[in-house]
Amino acid sequence: MSLQTFGIWIAAIGTIACYSYLWKDNVFFQAMEHIFIGVAAAHTVTMGYHNIKSMAWTPMVTKGEWQLAVALLLGIVLYTRFFKDISWISRYPIAFMMGVGAAVTIRGNIEGQFIRQIRATMVPLTNFDALVIWVGVVGTITYFLFGPISNHKAVRNVSLIGMWTMMGAFGAAYGNTVMARMSLVIGRLQFLFGQWIPIIK
Amino acid sequence: MDQLMTRLLNVDRRIIYALVIVSLFIPLVRPLGLPIGLSPETKKAYDKVESLKAGDIVILSPDYSPGTEAENLPQTMAFARHLMKKKARIVGLSCRADGTMYAVRVLTTLAKEYGYEYGKDYVLMPWKAGGESLVVAMGRDFKATYPEDFYGKPTKGTLVDDINSAKDIALIICMVTGDEMQWYIRQMDAIYKVPVTGGGTAVTIPGLMPYVASGQLQGVLAGLRGAAEYEMLLGMPGKAVAGMDAQSLSHVLVMTFVILGNIAYFYQKRRTKK
Numbered sequence: 163m164s165l166q167t168f169g170i171w172i173a174a175i176g177t178i179a180c181y182s183y184l185w186k187d188n189v190f191f192q193a194m195e196h197i198f199i200g201v202a203a204a205h206t207v208t209m210g211y212h213n214i215k216s217m218a219w220t221p222m223v224t225k226g227e228w229q230l231a232v233a234l235l236l237g238i239v240l241y242t243r244f245f246k247d248i249s250w251i252s253r254y255p256i257a258f259m260m261g262v263g264a265a266v267t268i269r270g271n272i273e274g275q276f277i278r279q280i281r282a283t284m285v286p287l288t289n290f291d292a293l294v295i296w297v298g299v300v301g302t303i304t305y306f307l308f309g310p311i312s313n314h315k316a317v318r319n320v321s322l323i324g325m326w327t328m329m330g331a332f333g334a335a336y337g338n339t340v341m342a343r344m345s346l347v348i349g350r351l352q353f354l355f356g357q358w359i360p361i362i363k
Numbered sequence: 364m365d366q367l368m369t370r371l372l373n374v375d376r377r378i379i380y381a382l383v384i385v386s387l388f389i390p391l392v393r394p395l396g397l398p399i400g401l402s403p404e405t406k407k408a409y410d411k412v413e414s415l416k417a418g419d420i421v422i423l424s425p426d427y428s429p430g431t432e433a434e435n436l437p438q439t440m441a442f443a444r445h446l447m448k449k450k451a452r453i454v455g456l457s458c459r460a461d462g463t464m465y466a467v468r469v470l471t472t473l474a475k476e477y478g479y480e481y482g483k484d485y486v487l488m489p490w491k492a493g494g495e496s497l498v499v500a501m502g503r504d505f506k507a508t509y510p511e512d513f514y515g516k517p518t519k520g521t522l523v524d525d526i527n528s529a530k531d532i533a534l535i536i537c538m539v540t541g542d543e544m545q546w547y548i549r550q551m552d553a554i555y556k557v558p559v560t561g562g563g564t565a566v567t568i569p570g571l572m573p574y575v576a577s578g579q580l581q582g583v584l585a586g587l588r589g590a591a592e593y594e595m596l597l598g599m600p601g602k603a604v605a606g607m608d609a610q611s612l613s614h615v616l617v618m619t620f621v622i623l624g625n626i627a628y629f630y631q632k633r634r635t636k637k
Binding site: 184185202205206209210212213216217262263266267269270271273274275278279281282295331334335338339340341342344345346347348349350351352355361362 | 377380383384387388391392430431432433434460461489490491492494495496499511515545548549550552553554564565566568569573576577578579585586587588602605606609610613614617
């Protein structure tokens with residue numbers, strides 16, 4: 163049996179063990195669940211180790227970039243959160259990461275998330291789509307800013323439009339979720355009956 | 364009638380699972396040949412890739428994990444085939460630790476088919492931690508961000524030499540299951556005006572549609588269906604097209620359940636009122 167065939171069998175057994183949960187919870191599903199978590203964690207640890215080695219350790223010792231020791235130290239200090247007496251120290255690297263992350267990304271955020279999106283809603287009301295966008299945006303913002311419990315009937319009615327707009331959006335999101343889940347099952351069936359037991363041509 | 368409606372509201376879920384599996388399995392074994400439409404978002408993504416010239420540098424970024432391989436891998440394959448048909452130069456990288464293997468798998472497999480040479484026509488980059496900060500670093504100085512490739516060799520002497528600034532990147536194609544598309548939109552499109560397109564799992568599409576509508580995203584492939592549409596446009600039907608009949612039949616089944624459930628619910632509600 164070649165390594166590839168062995169791999170296909172392991173994947174097939176794992177797939178069936180996971181789907182056995184649909185009948186009822188059982189030891190095979192639980193075993194596969196634990197194996198998956200273990201493998202995923204091991205993969206992440208391995209990738210993280212290689213990242214630290216290539217991005218920090220190797221440049222430090224081979225190219226003399228000793229300033230990277232600060233980043234390494236901050237990373238190690240993060241683990242102090244697991245020790246009750248010294249867990250306060252881990253707030254510093256977390257604060258550093260949050261501060262640097264926010265500062266580095268904020269420029270693109272303002273342009274991409276706010277300005278461009280606001281500009282996109284300021285469309286001329288020359289077609290039905292534009293009208294739907296305008297009504298939906300105004301209604302939804304009114305709903306969140308003033309709420310459906312406002313004293314003014316007009317504001318309550320506009321909030322109601324926003325509520326129905328959101329319900330339509332959530333319905334579309336649910337439909338997409340169903341499509342996504344079905345696609346994943348189709349992928350598994352194509353594997354099981356395309357590679358494991360070749361019935362699908 | 365009361366008994367039937369009560370039964371409908373309390374169907375054993377295992378019966379529903381069995382019916383769904385059957386509705387998915389039968390069309391895979393015996394295709395029905397249902398027509399596949401074309402959404403404007405897929406056409407827009409296709410047209411954007413089609414507008415590339417030979418030699419243009421494109422980043423292909425599979426940012427998904429094995430859990431969504433069924434949806435995202437056909438999208439990646441379709442985009443990669445199109446890029447190689449257009450003779451674009453490809454940089455395969457990922458912002459996810461487990462996404463890099465898909466860039467490696469897809470590009471090394473298709474490179475043999477299209478006669479692509481590593482280093483000259485395509486390169487693979489290693490995963491680096493940082494999330495959106497990584498994308499910021501890529502935009503500022505791509506060469507400094509990736510001094511070595513996936514195999515640990517220097518990127519000097521490869522097509523990376525021609526990426527002197529973000530503006531040298533003609534297009535970014537990103538397949539996502541999370542926020543990575545938004546990172547590229549915010550940090551590459553908004554700041555450096557590098558166009559972004561790609562595909563997402565169907566779950567992510569409602570969150571990406573505002574970006575398509577605003578022009579920040581040059582079209583998007585919606586899950587497996589988007590991949591199937593793209594394969595039809597390429598004239599290379601593959602796994603995605605093969606799964607469409609099963610998807611259509613299963614959706615009809617789910618809609619039937621929803622309608623029957625609502626009929627039973629409102630009937631019961633009326634009876635209770637009386």
